Amino acid sequence: MKIDILTLFPEMFAGFLEHSILGRAHKAGLIEINLVQWRDFTLDKHRKVDDAPYGGGAGMVLMCDPLFRAIEALKSADENFPETQVIYLTPQGQPFVQSIAIDLSEHAQHLILVCGHYEGVDERARILFDREISIGDYVLTGGELPAAILTDAVARLMPGVLGNDESAVHESFMHGIFDHPHYTRPEVYRDMTVPSILLGGHHAKIQEWRYERALERTREVRPDLVEKLGQK
Template sequence: MRIDILTIFPEMFSPLDQSIVGKAQEKEIVEIHKHDFRENADNKQKHVDDMPYGGGQGMLLMPQPIFDTMDKIPHDGARVILMDPAGKRFDQKMAEELAQEEQLVFICGHYEGYDERIKSLVTDEVSLGDFVLTGGEVAATTMIDSVVRLIPGVLGKQASHEDDSFSSGLLEYPQYTRPEDFRGLKVPDVLMSGHHENIRKWRLTESLRKTLERRPDLLENYDANPEEAKILSQLRAQAENPEL
């Protein structure tokens, strides 16, 4: 995958050179190109923003630096993503979808917003959530990290991300490692039993329990199989009557 990032703060993307995403670049599974679109501003002061027509507070990114930067990037068929608080909410499903693409382009803004004409370059307007950040760089970094780890070959095992929270539609079950007893806090006996079927059932139950308690909204459209439906029914009954 090729990823291009349009930003006036390319140094903010240094975390992408570390950890899993950094190793993915070393393996040449993904290549990341950062473009400072201030360098393409056509004014002496290298301004990339100006006051909005019609008045109002704040400054808007001008279209010229963005368009000229895009002209220098090969991007036929690329998904061009504008980081925008008004965009579609980013989630695991979108991450999985974007991981199938050959090229992603991220446009990161600052200031009050964008000249509307910039959106003619864009295929997707995306937001991390209902809050406002200083700029799009942090949001784009988060999205890139989430997407890159899903590309085949980036993680050691396919199951490493298939069992993640949200990948299955449920929150992940609790996990434990050595020591078995730490300050009186013990690993559940079932995980020490070596009985694979009992461990599978325990993990499924705890995943459903965690989701029901912390993110019940995820279950509203979840297509539970008969086994899961039975467990959920039991968990809901227990929640209504703890003595069961």
């Protein structure tokens, strides 16, 4: 998979892409991630991307032309990736959930992630987007953190990115509920003990215990998820 991230601030991604699992996947060529400077698609000497809003009011609006040029250029840049999905990160988008990450990791070949800023993009540029995604009901200053979150959630599901020890299969939301509690050495820490069932080696009983704890925890915090599970 190839992910192009269109941003005014590529330097914001530096540490994030270089380290940990994503850094490894990037270096190993399991996923190609390109940071694309939005201003490279301007035609004026000041590399201007924004202007004041028609109708007045606070804030600046990202102009159509640099964005149209960027998307057109990125779409035609590589014939190895003929199918592109353009995603605009916006608080007005569809809420980002694990099922979207799974769908993108399984079906998308080439993603262009558009990181807005200021008041966002000129409304007319929205015809460029195949999808608009929000990472939550709050407003951030820019789309860089949302794009990083989406990239991480999708990349870690790509084959070969996680080692066996880090498998995504049993994690929260993969089966509609939270992950079960985890424990590691030592067996007793400040008088807190590991549940004895995890020490007994009875695989079926451990599975059953883990499922019950996962369900219990989900019911406490997110009863809506448990309800949805019952409806399936």
